[in-house]
Amino acid sequence: MHTAFSFIETSGGIEQWVHNVNDLQVLLYPDATAPVVTFMVTYRVGSRNEIPGNTGATHFLEHMMFKGTERFNKQAGTSIFNVLQRVGAMVNATTWMDRTNYFALLPKVHLPLAMEIESDRMRNARLSPEDVASEKTVILNEFDRGDNEPTQNLYHTVWSTAYMAHPYHHSTIGWRSDIEETTPEKLRAFYDTFYWPNNATLSIIGDIDRDQALSLVDYYFGGIPKSVEKQPEVSIREPQQRGERRITVRKQAELGSVMLAYKNPEGLHPDNDALDMLAMALGSGKNSRLYRALTDQGLTVAAYAANSRHRDPGLFYLFGYQAMGVKHAKIEKTILSVIKEVQKKGITQEELDRARQKIKTSMAFDRDGSYSIASELNEAIAIGDWKFYTEYLDRIARVEISDVQRVAKMYLTEDLRTVGWHLPK
Amino acid sequence: MFLDSIKVLHTGNATLHALPTTVREVVSWYGSFYSFPEGDYPDPMLLQEIMVGMLDKGTQFRDKFVISDELEKRGAQLQLFSDGLRIGFFGRALKEDLSAVFGVLGEQLNSPLFDLEEFNKLRLQTISARQRSLSNTRYRAELAMNHALYPKDHPNYNTPAEQEIALLEKMDISQIRDYHQRHIAANQLVFSTAGDIDPEGFKALVEQHFGHWQVENRTSVFAKEGIINPGKTVTSLPDRQNLDVMFGIPTPVTTLHSDYFALYLGTYILGGNFSARLMNTIRDEQGLTYGIGASLSGVTQEYAGFFQVNVTLSQENLEKGIEATMAQLRKWVEGGVTEDELAEKKTTLAGKYQVEMATTHGLARAMQQNTEEGFPLSMLDAYVPKIEALTTEAVNRAIRKYIDPEVLHLSIAGTLPD
Numbered sequence: 001m002h003t004a005f006s007f008i009e010t011s012g013g014i015e016q017w018v019h020n021v022n023d024l025q026v027l028l029y030p031d032a033t034a035p036v037v038t039f040m041v042t043y044r045v046g047s048r049n050e051i052p053g054n055t056g057a058t059h060f061l062e063h064m065m066f067k068g069t070e071r072f073n074k075q076a077g078t079s080i081f082n083v084l085q086r087v088g089a090m091v092n093a094t095t096w097m098d099r100t101n102y103f104a105l106l107p108k109v110h111l112p113l114a115m116e117i118e119s120d121r122m123r124n125a126r127l128s129p130e131d132v133a134s135e136k137t138v139i140l141n142e143f144d145r146g147d148n149e150p151t152q153n154l155y156h157t158v159w160s161t162a163y164m165a166h167p168y169h170h171s172t173i174g175w176r177s178d179i180e181e182t183t184p185e186k187l188r189a190f191y192d193t194f195y196w197p198n199n200a201t202l203s204i205i206g207d208i209d210r211d212q213a214l215s216l217v218d219y220y221f222g223g224i225p226k227s228v229e230k231q232p233e234v235s236i237r238e239p240q241q242r243g244e245r246r247i248t249v250r251k252q253a254e255l256g257s258v259m260l261a262y263k264n265p266e267g268l269h270p271d272n273d274a275l276d277m278l279a280m281a282l283g284s285g286k287n288s289r290l291y292r293a294l295t296d297q298g299l300t301v302a303a304y305a306a307n308s309r310h311r312d313p314g315l316f317y318l319f320g321y322q323a324m325g326v327k328h329a330k331i332e333k334t335i336l337s338v339i340k341e342v343q344k345k346g347i348t349q350e351e352l353d354r355a356r357q358k359i360k361t362s363m364a365f366d367r368d369g370s371y372s373i374a375s376e377l378n379e380a381i382a383i384g385d386w387k388f389y390t391e392y393l394d395r396i397a398r399v400e401i402s403d404v405q406r407v408a409k410m411y412l413t414e415d416l417r418t419v420g421w422h423l424p425k
Numbered sequence: 426m427f428l429d430s431i432k433v434l435h436t437g438n439a440t441l442h443a444l445p446t447t448v449r450e451v452v453s454w455y456g457s458f459y460s461f462p463e464g465d466y467p468d469p470m471l472l473q474e475i476m477v478g479m480l481d482k483g484t485q486f487r488d489k490f491v492i493s494d495e496l497e498k499r500g501a502q503l504q505l506f507s508d509g510l511r512i513g514f515f516g517r518a519l520k521e522d523l524s525a526v527f528g529v530l531g532e533q534l535n536s537p538l539f540d541l542e543e544f545n546k547l548r549l550q551t552i553s554a555r556q557r558s559l560s561n562t563r564y565r566a567e568l569a570m571n572h573a574l575y576p577k578d579h580p581n582y583n584t585p586a587e588q589e590i591a592l593l594e595k596m597d598i599s600q601i602r603d604y605h606q607r608h609i610a611a612n613q614l615v616f617s618t619a620g621d622i623d624p625e626g627f628k629a630l631v632e633q634h635f636g637h638w639q640v641e642n643r644t645s646v647f648a649k650e651g652i653i654n655p656g657k658t659v660t661s662l663p664d665r666q667n668l669d670v671m672f673g674i675p676t677p678v679t680t681l682h683s684d685y686f687a688l689y690l691g692t693y694i695l696g697g698n699f700s701a702r703l704m705n706t707i708r709d710e711q712g713l714t715y716g717i718g719a720s721l722s723g724v725t726q727e728y729a730g731f732f733q734v735n736v737t738l739s740q741e742n743l744e745k746g747i748e749a750t751m752a753q754l755r756k757w758v759e760g761g762v763t764e765d766e767l768a769e770k771k772t773t774l775a776g777k778y779q780v781e782m783a784t785t786h787g788l789a790r791a792m793q794q795n796t797e798e799g800f801p802l803s804m805l806d807a808y809v810p811k812i813e814a815l816t817t818e819a820v821n822r823a824i825r826k827y828i829d830p831e832v833l834h835l836s837i838a839g840t841l842p843d
Contacts, residue, residue: 032447033446033447033448033783034782034783034784035779036779036780036783074705074709079700079705079709081698081699081700081704082700082769085698085699085700085773086700086769086772086773086776087772087773087776088772088773088774088775088776088777088778088779088780089776089780090777090780091699105780105783106776106780107776107779107780110776133712134709134710134711134712135712136712137712137713137739137742138708138712138713138714138715139715140739141667141713141714141715141737141738141739141742142715144666144667144739144740145667145715145716145737147666147667148562148665148666148667148839150560251664252560252662252663252664252665253557253560254556254557254559254560255553255556255557284497285493285497286481286489286490286493286497287490287493287494287497292490295550296546298546298549298550301550301553301554301557321553321557322553323549323550323553324549324552324553324556353498354494354497354498357497357498357499357500358497358500359500360500361499361500361501361518361519362500364450364451364500364519365451365517367448367449367450367451368448368451368453368620368784368785368786369783369784369786369787370783425664
């Protein structure tokens with residue numbers, strides 16, 4: 001037992017520890033299959049924590065974290081990418097609605113190096129005006145790249161229409177004008193609010209010795225104090241939607257697409273487990289209902305369904321990529337008839353069993369390599385409980401076909417629907 | 426040492442590389458064979474793509490939904506793909522499902538249904554997908570580069586989407602059946618598998634489904650040479666504020682060429698990862714792009730590929746970004762790489778190699794790729810020492826010998842600034 005940490009619990013072979021002084025959460029999963037380790041820091045901050053005028057701050061900050069600290073920076077010849085990639089690490093970071101994560105998949109002997117860097121930039125990021133200025137144009141190019149894609153445009157516009165008050169209204173990259181107007185001071189304030197050990201979780205997966213790993217964490221992160229102020233809660237709740245909303249995106253392309261979205265409950269709500277099964281029955285594989293009704297009939301090139309689980313209520317959505325010569329209205333009508341059929345008759349036990357088995361096998365595949373586990377844990381942390389990952393099979397085992405029909409009736413209603421069409425111009 | 430752990434087995438005309446690991450339950454495998462996409466067809470590569478696309482659309486024994494259910498109820502992955510001169514496949518399954526999943530692969534390759542209705546559906550879907558690609562800046566920039574550097578009878582040449590659409594409209598199911606009959610053969614038929622695997626058991630599966638495959642002597646009829654083509658191609662697309670820009674030049678370097686590793690390492694130093702020169706300067710210092718990189722593309726053991734630099738630029742930075750990239754290219758060729766850069770990227774590639782081998786998928790892919798590139802299995806152990814032995818002189822000599830910045834072709838796709 002390590003004296004600097006309190007052991008909290010074990011679930012699915014993953015141990016949870018908390019640092020006794022700064023409340024840093026640590027998840028450990030020793031697996032010596034290969035001599036590599038995935039080290040990941042997840043900060044519980046995402047675009048959900050942004051306010052109008054400051055959208056895209058989480059993502060901008062993620063970029064700035066690679067500009068480094070006094071110790072790790074390009075001018076000193078110790079840029080973070082250089083130092084980590086030099087030892088063969090796969091390095092990157094991502095920002096999403098409820099979290100930001102930084103990770104390195106690297107040979108196990110270099111784990112201390114990854115920890116040294118992450119601990120340093122947790123509180124010592126430089127955020128210089130020069131770096132902010134040069135990174136701004138990089139992010140604007142990233143924005144333009146995304147904006148080029150009609151499908152991405154449609155996706156963001158549907159979210160913005162479905163969520164009018166809640167911060168899920170804006171995409172993670174933010175509005176272009178907010179990116180343009182970002183200042184080092186705004187980013188510093190954001191950093192000083194959210195980048196603290198008590199708002200972070202370290203996931204260490206792979207060829208590790210538990211005690212050594214915890215000693216390293218204590219050595220590198222133990223001296224960082226916890227924040228004086230608690231991170232502000234997001235209190236805003238989306239007002240009740242009272243009727244279907246429709247939008248169109250007109251953008252040059254040869255073919256368009258159709259998206260139907262429905263509000264789902266907050267990520268950890270058990271109804272989402274049934275909605276997950278519904279999404280798989282509707283949109284995963286050749287035996288899915290959307291494939292049979294749309295793609296196999298020549299109405300779409302591809303079609304899928306997804307249940308997007310977040311800390312707060314998100315969206316259950318269905319997507320169809322228009323095939324040549326097919327009207328948007330026909331695709332939409334067909335999707336609606338597929339939904340109606342499920343609401344009326346439910347799904348079969350065979351469909352439910354198939355969906356469960358796909359997930360079960362996928363989780364077995366996750367154990368083939370450390371990065372997949374860390375990545376799944378990252379999303380579970382984001383929605384509010386890391387054990388969501390380890391308990392997921394139990395959660396979906398409790399779903400019955402009657403639950404799937406019930407949630408289809410309850411959530412996939414006209415009043416909660418947002419419909420989007422991408423119309424090529 | 427990989428060589429000590431890999432079992433090499435032969436059955437019929439197939440070769441099998443099996444690497445048992447300590448991972449539990451999971452088995453991954455790759456496989457491929459030479460298909461020689463040539464013959465009296467208007468576009469053999471396109472025909473091959475459609476033929477391969479038809480393989481999961483039902484067999485003589487089971488329809489596509491039954492087959493799909495066979496895989497989906499097990500959560501198994503199985504993909505077949507047309508890969509230039511080869512047809513390949515990838516699978517991943519739980520150990521207990523291996524026999525059933527491998528059985529599906531055998532059935533798809535040996536006894537496809539080639540149903541007319543399915544063919545027409547796939548044709549329509551492919552036409553739609555090609556139409557969709559016409560408004561994609563990356564695809565358009567690559568295609569224009571491809572046409573600038575290769576003649577029509579080179580394996581790296583891609584037919585323009587508009588022509589492919591016209592060919593697809595005329596394509597006949599009998600051509601698909603004929604292509605399958607003529608081009609499915611045990612030419613360099615190789616499988617690589619890793620994970621919770623019993624090598625003899627895997628061999629028995631290969632024997633059962635592929636043991637009867639015969640070798641057919643064929644020779645490739647493709648052109649060997651690319652074209653050095655200085656100049657610029659602009660593909661103007663409306664409503665695309667981000668432009669995809671490419672610089673390219675063919676090289677005579679195949680994977681088996683004595684300069685391959687030197688040119689590969691030199692290219693990696695220029696634009697192989699986030700800490701390479703191009704990201705360091707064009708993105709990190711100058712803020713001109715979100716993404717820029719350099720690579721060797723389309724290289725096989727028989728055919729040399731081309732050196733390319735890709736960069737995405739917003740309208741307002743188009744000119745500046747192109748100039749800055751050219752300046753870096755000239756500096757790289759004229760000044761060469763430094764001792765420090767060489768040392769850094771050597772350790773990068775050694776570590777990266779270890780990380781890539783950390784999954785059964787990565788191990789199977791590495792073994793398969795190594796064979797397809799024409800190397801003996803011993804190269805899996807020799808790769809890192811070979812990279813470590815490269816000198817700055819060798820790398821800089823290779824760069825200067827094959828890359829002349831003044832004759833690179835430039836391809837731009839998107840909405841040009843006013």
